[in-house]
Amino acid sequence: MTTLTRQDLNFGQVVADILCEFLEVAIHLILYVREVYPSGIFQKRKKYNVPVQMSCHPELNQYIQDTLHCVKPLIEKNDAEKVVVVIMDKEHHPVERFVFEMSQPPLLSISSDTLLSHVEQLLRAFILKISVCDAVLNNNPPGCSFSVLVHTRDAATRNMEKVQVIKDFPWIVADEQEAHMQEPRLIPLKTMTSDIVKMQLYVEERAQKT
Amino acid sequence: ASDTSKEQAKYDLSSGSNKKVILLPCRNPPSRERVQLWLEARKQYESLQIGLL
Numbered sequence: 001m002t003t004l005t006r007q008d009l010n011f012g013q014v015v016a017d018i019l020c021e022f023l024e025v026a027i028h029l030i031l032y033v034r035e036v037y038p039s040g041i042f043q044k045r046k047k048y049n050v051p052v053q054m055s056c057h058p059e060l061n062q063y064i065q066d067t068l069h070c071v072k073p074l075i076e077k078n079d080a081e082k083v084v085v086v087i088m089d090k091e092h093h094p095v096e097r098f099v100f101e102m103s104q105p106p107l108l109s110i111s112s113d114t115l116l117s118h119v120e121q122l123l124r125a126f127i128l129k130i131s132v133c134d135a136v137l138n139n140n141p142p143g144c145s146f147s148v149l150v151h152t153r154d155a156a157t158r159n160m161e162k163v164q165v166i167k168d169f170p171w172i173v174a175d176e177q178e179a180h181m182q183e184p185r186l187i188p189l190k191t192m193t194s195d196i197v198k199m200q201l202y203v204e205e206r207a208q209k210t
Numbered sequence: 211a212s213d214t215s216k217e218q219a220k221y222d223l224s225s226g227s228n229k230k231v232i233l234l235p236c237r238n239p240p241s242r243e244r245v246q247l248w249l250e251a252r253k254q255y256e257s258l259q260i261g262l263l
Contacts, residue, residue, distance in 0.1 A: 037242055040249045057248060063239045070235070082231075143242065147234050154229040174232040 020068045028054045029130045048124035066169045067148045078104045079156035084149040094181045095167040098206040122192040129189045
């Protein structure tokens with residue numbers, strides 16, 4: 001068993017890689033489970049040793065990848081407090097918000113075996129919870145769309161700027177209507193604590209969706 | 211002096227250096243209609259390919 005220390009690896013980078021890979025799978029699965037897009041564009045794949053549904057629509061896949069590419073530098077520096085997948089109705093009002101709240105605990109050393117197997121096991125549990133979350137949520141109105149929001153600090157946005165320019169994928173500050181929901185129903189889905197990341201996922205659901 | 215440092219702290223927060231912000235991409239993802247059209251076109255293409263074989 002190999003023991004890694006802060007000097008051996010850029011832990012922030014490792015965490016960002018792991019979380020962005022996970023968020024990509026999670027976003028695809030949320031879009032499938034909540035029927036934001038036709039089910040015909042999704043194909044069954046195996047991630048974290050469980051079956052998941054991933055889109056095969058090139059433009060959508062590129063959009064999700066570009067989004068996460070811009071978010072990655074914030075996660076790397078522990079500057080992304082929350083990543084939120086918002087599902088909006090035809091009038092662009094949020095009906096559901098899947099909130100991934102994350103932080104990196106202070107770390108002295110970890111074992112590489114623990115890192116890989118334990119984290120994968122924990123993330124698998126998140127995926128399983130997302131895949132069955134429709135059982136605890138009300139149906140969404142037809143014609144919904146989605147967006148991804150990032151809760152960060154003003155100073156941290158500098159970490160994003162270079163990537164935004166490279167990817168031609170600019171970001172703006174969200175307004176109140178996009179960012180918040182009035183008196184939502186809160187549904188906790190999963191919490192994890194590992195050596196490298198703490199994360200919790202909950203859904204905020206609008207009381208009246210139609 | 212403590213009043214001055216309080217004022218400074220207030221200024222730092224209000225200046226936005228440590229202010230919480232919520233960001234979202236300028237671009238929108240493809241619409242459901244656009245994706246539906248793509249799906250139908252792909253199905254037509256696949257049935258044509260099968261017909262050619």
